[in-house]
Amino acid sequence: MENQRINGNDLLAIGYQENHAMGVALKINKKRLGFTREEMLVTFKAVLEQPESYLHDPVFKPLAEVLLSIDTLEDETIALKEEALNYAVYGAEHIEDGAKKQMHVAMKLPVTVAGALMPDAHQGYGLPIGGVLATNNAVIPYGVGVDIGCRMALSVFDLPAEYLNTHHDTLKNVLKHSTRFGAGHGFLRHERTDHAVLDHSLFETHDFIRSLKDKAWTQLGSSGGGNHFVEFGIMEFASADATLGVAPGKYLALLTHSGSRGLGATIAGHYTKLAKEICKLPYEAQHLAYLDLHTAEGQEYWLAMNLAGDYASACHEVIHDKIRKALGAELLTKVENHHNFAWKEQFEGEEVIVHRKGATPAGKDTMGIIPGSMATLGFLVRGKGEETAINSASHGAGRLMSRTQAIKTLSATDLKTLLEDQGVTLLGAGIDEAPMAYKDIHTVMSAQTDLVDIVATFSPKIVRMADDGSRED
């Protein structure tokens, strides 16, 4: 195990503390530049003991600098509270410790008012995925996540579920032709769609946002990679729903999952960096850097985040319009919801900023969509307005294993069998999106019966995702 990675514990063992110096040391170790693990450890110890001697070292200079300025750095640091606030956890027995630890740190932020962990939670960057955090007048870019405005959209058509059998090939072709998947990918110049969101004033007045407009246009109506999808399936309303006005029955439906593409990712990256420069937090909380909404930077992020949210919504609208028109179908009902976003909401009688990073808004009577996986049920839900959960629910089943773990351990044959058994046609996707890589959606749903009521179910039948490695046209 000569080249096994050095981790935080190795550094603690040779005298490092859990602070920014450790972060820099781990970053340097990632590059490793031809040193063995032993050589690295010996040098790390030497730098710690005599940082002055390494101020001109090409590799260890950044570490020496941080070590020499660590006291000053800590003076500028905003202190966390001694005691973390309590937070509600739903389905705690199925949530990994890493996610709880991250939530615990978030509950120590001076701006935190309340928090909750949804049953699909797992470890993320800063705030866990499935984490909900209410703050006082502050917004955390990494509390929203990189894919700002990532959301679900559902169209239920006036076509019977049998349409999936009678027009299977048509539906497959419509899916292929109407969508674009893969990182960096979008539409060709002559295929672009116009949309009012592109006329947003920020695309003119704000230099940084303006520089993103052309790509935003190219990618409008595209889906991206990872766990994003566009799929046809069977929507089943077991009983009549008064509010939606849909009669009991099985219908053809379109379900989409995607976000704000390059536009949102670039905005997220820009303002996270800015937040980290402005808001210096202790090492364990560094990714939770926040922007005060009374500052120009905070206001700017808020506007940019909302634009990314509108853009994500527009992307879904383009996809749904194209497909509905291609089918010549009428819409029975449409539902959509963000699950990576921050909102101004009332909580216990006060206005707070609610961050949902992979969590579905579930205020009283708010409709939401909680997908399972490519071959398991998804759910149309109605929020119950549970204040303990900060009016939220899970945003899906949640990953059971990481992508790398899934690629290493799951069998393509098993996936094929599962898809055949469920009658699912899959276009694209890697094994890392296999249902076996996700928690059981029914377990997750039963952990949140206090948070949402199930209105209808969705069974995926023709699923389109990005190819392996998310390279595709």
Place this chain on the structure above:
DNA sequence: ATGTGC
């Protein structure tokens, strides 16, 4: 999550 990093 994203076509790219201190």
